[in-house]
Amino acid sequence: MIFSKKKIIIAYTIEKCPECNMQRKRKFAKDDVLFSESSKCPSCDVICMIEKIFGESFEQ
């Protein structure tokens, strides 16, 4: 269809701190898998765990 907008899907990773339960959303990076260790929590300095990986679609 001429006027239909193209949909793009962007993958996101949700990191969760096991101490303060703070969740941080960032773009999916290569080698991210669920339940693996990720970056450090900025407030507790504890290694966060990847809680979710999902896609969100946007119209272009």
Added chain:
Amino acid sequence: MNDDSNPLMMLIWILPIILFVFYGQRIQLYVTSGEIKKAIKKLDAFREESRNELIDYIKKNTSFEIDSIKKIDRFLDYFTIMPVDMDPNGIVDKVQHTVRSREDYTREHIKILCPQLSDFELTKVQTLLELASSLQMIHKIVNHMFLTAKKQNNYPLILPLQMILPFVMEQAEAMREAIPAFESGQPVGDGIGPMVVGKMMLNCEKQILSFQTALAKTDFENRQLFLLKAEGPGSTVGRPADALEKIVSENTINAIIMVDAALKMEGEESASVAQGFGAAIGGIGTERFQIEAVATTKNIPVFSIVVKQSVKEAITLMTKEIADKADDTRLQVYEMIKENTKEGQSIVVIGVGNTVGVPQ
């Protein structure tokens, strides 16, 4: 002379009638052909795209030889002849043997083709190969049906194709969109079962109980839990039925709970969670048969929890709505255990589905 008796007006009326009586079907054939041709062109593009993606992926991850392309093309054309079902006795074992032989053959030959690939990458290549092969087969069949109808100039022959084409295209588009998720090792909608059980398995000792299937034992409110899922984060569904058989042969099991993704009906909300009875497991049916046989022999009730989704959602990158239901589903599993079993009993919880991007 009014219009009714005007020979020219009569001709204008009669000519189209004659035309439609004798050539109506042929005209319909031409109109329908145009739509189908567009769909076939799209399918051809999907086929080509999936093949190129597969070749590029292998090129990126291994040392690639020109001869490898020929081998990949040969794999894409591989077919499976299902066993004769005139005598249905023992058909499930035969189907299982045929399907597993094909899987083993593909896996071994990918290993030979790309010896540098890790087991994780190997499962991804195998899935990409299956997707490319399926898209090739869909294109071939649709094209064959169309050309046969065209060759015979037979309009009724093209009708079934016209009717099923929207469903075929939906499947084909879902397969095409599944490729990036499998390439990057991202969880797909079908992975909700392994995601729920995988989280329950965290911090437990794991063992590989059957081919590509992991087991963890844990306790929950004085009940023993046997947690089963395909071995992640590779792209595999494992062999949960074989693992269940082993567990049941060595332990007394009081309930089986299966967590899986299920196809939603039109109008149903995506990512809605439902509970029910019976073995929730898709595929060709052999795994379900095996699980039902074990449960029936040992008189074990089978409960299921499913997360509803569309075909496309099931094989493409997991949506936020589905991912958000993981915690709720896990709580429902614990609730189901408490409601249906007593203290001291043992329960097998199986996370069914493709475990790509979901370790344990």
